[in-house]
Amino acid sequence: MSGHYRATGINLKRQPLGEADLLVTIFTRERGIIRAVAKGAKKARSKLGGRMDLFVVNDLLLYQGRSLDVIEQGETLHSFNHLSRDLGRLGTAQYWAEGILAEGVSGQAHPELFDLFLEHLGRIEGCAPELISGQLVHGLYRLLDVSGVAPGVATCTVSGRVLHSEAAGFSITLGGLVAAEYQKEGQAVLPLTQEQVMALQWLPQPNLPPDVLQAGVWISLERCLRRYLEFYLQRSVRSAALLEVCLG
The missing domain is CATH 2.40.50.140 (Nucleic acid-binding proteins)
Known part of the structure; x- marks a missing residue:
């Protein structure tokens, strides 16, 4: 045919x-x-x-x-019938979809990204409500990672020093974490607590344990990664505003 x-x-x-x-x-x-x-x-x-x-x-x-x-x-x-019954789940799926659409993988096969997106849709459909924000950030990071544009969360982007779950800064323009001793006055760096850095360093893992997903830092880290994503895409993530209301 x-x-x-x-x-x-x-x-x-x-x-x-x-x-x-x-x-x-x-x-x-x-x-x-x-x-x-x-x-x-x-x-x-x-x-x-x-x-x-x-x-x-x-x-x-x-x-x-x-x-x-x-x-x-x-x-x-x-x-994925359960997505449409919950605004938080549906908003999360739309958030990921907006990132994929903005990257513009038109006419180009990307089976790894497709399979990962499908996997995380299943996770967000079946997870408990209190885990949605953690799953949102985990899925966002992994989608960025498989696209080759994820921020660095293991080492300092300036020195290359391994960061051992310590307070640090996050630089959108430098593309990841910056150790305290390399942060300069006037530099656009978002300060992160030790707990936030520890949560970020879990993100490259294929699965996050429930106690990590239940941590109270994911809403703030979503905003951090959103600013990074918007800088990379050179456009705002429109679905994020509704999702922020849904997830509190």
């Missing part, structure tokens, strides 16, 4: 297109981000309707058009 291809994708964004169609932005494992039309998806009896909801994972058959691809078939693999 010339012009046809299959892809596994996670719906990141959807918007109306005419009276009956939807324009869906999808993060696929095989082709990165694509924008495709789901014809008739707004109709009550459409087989594609529910499959085009946010963060639904589908096995898709698409036709490659001149400007936009067209979704011809979709088989749902996972729907």
Whole structure:
């Protein structure tokens, strides 16, 4: 079938297109981000309707058009139903999705990033409410890490000295932690306590234990990493404002 291809994708964004169609932005494992039309998806009896909801994972058959691809078939693999029932969980997923969209992995396969995003969607769907903020920051850091742009949290970015869970500063422009003795007057450095530094140094780990996830530092560290992300992307993270209200 010339012009046809299959892809596994996670719906990141959807918007109306005419009276009956939807324009869906999808993060696929095989082709990165694509924008495709789901014809008739707004109709009550459409087989594609529910499959085009946010963060639904589908096995898709698409036709490659001149400007936009067209979704011809979709088989749902996972729907993450619990995300839409809780604003904190949904906001976290949208936060991660906004970062992926801003990085612009259009037409470029990034299976490691896709698998990691899928993994963290599952974690945020199933975790206890008090762990959401910790999972948010952990997922954000790991998504930055697999994209090759995570800030340094193990050593001082100025000297290279290993930081042993000590109070330090965080420099957005230098890209990570700065030891106290290398912080200069007038330098744009965010001061971090020992507890905050210890929490940051857990982030490269694939899993965080519950006692670490329950630490009371994650809201402040989210703001820290958000400023870093916004500096890297050169744009604000719009979903963060609502999420901040949801997570208190």
